[in-house]
Amino acid sequence: xxxVCGSPKLEPQDPFTRSFGTTKRNQYYGxxxxxxxxxxxxxxxxxxxxxxxxxxxxxxxxNRLNLGGPSNDVAGGSGNGLIYGSRHGGDAPxxxxxxxxxxxxxxxxxx
Numbered sequence: 001x002x003x004v005c006g007s008p009k010l011e012p013q014d015p016f017t018r019s020f021g022t023t024k025r026n027q028y029y030g031x032x033x034x035x036x037x038x039x040x041x042x043x044x045x046x047x048x049x050x051x052x053x054x055x056x057x058x059x060x061x062x063n064r065l066n067l068g069g070p071s072n073d074v075a076g077g078s079g080n081g082l083i084y085g086s087r088h089g090g091d092a093p094x095x096x097x098x099x100x101x102x103x104x105x106x107x108x109x110x111x
Contacts, residue, residue, distance in 0.1 A: 030069035063101040
């Protein structure tokens with residue numbers, strides 16, 4: 001690759017001079033993600049055709065904190081690489097992946 005640099009002659013130019021560093025793509029990874037869900041069901045027959053089901057469901061059983069990815073702002077050097085939040089899914093608090101431990105109780109009637 002050649003470029004004109006103030007004189008009529010052509011000078012060789014390094015094609016990588018406009019890069020932000022020597023780090024390869026996906027060379028570093030952010031923190032991992034883990035979530036264990038647990039549930040228990042108890043079926044109780046009332047009559048021949050009607051029964052109930054009691055359910056206990058626990059989401060994020062071990063209450064693991066799932067941190068978000070690090071900041072990758074190359075322009076503002078002071079905050080580069082810092083983690084500012086956690087991963088979560090959805091807009092409703094307590095529902096979705098990455099939320100704190102959530103216990104749900106339910107009684108279901110089946111006929």
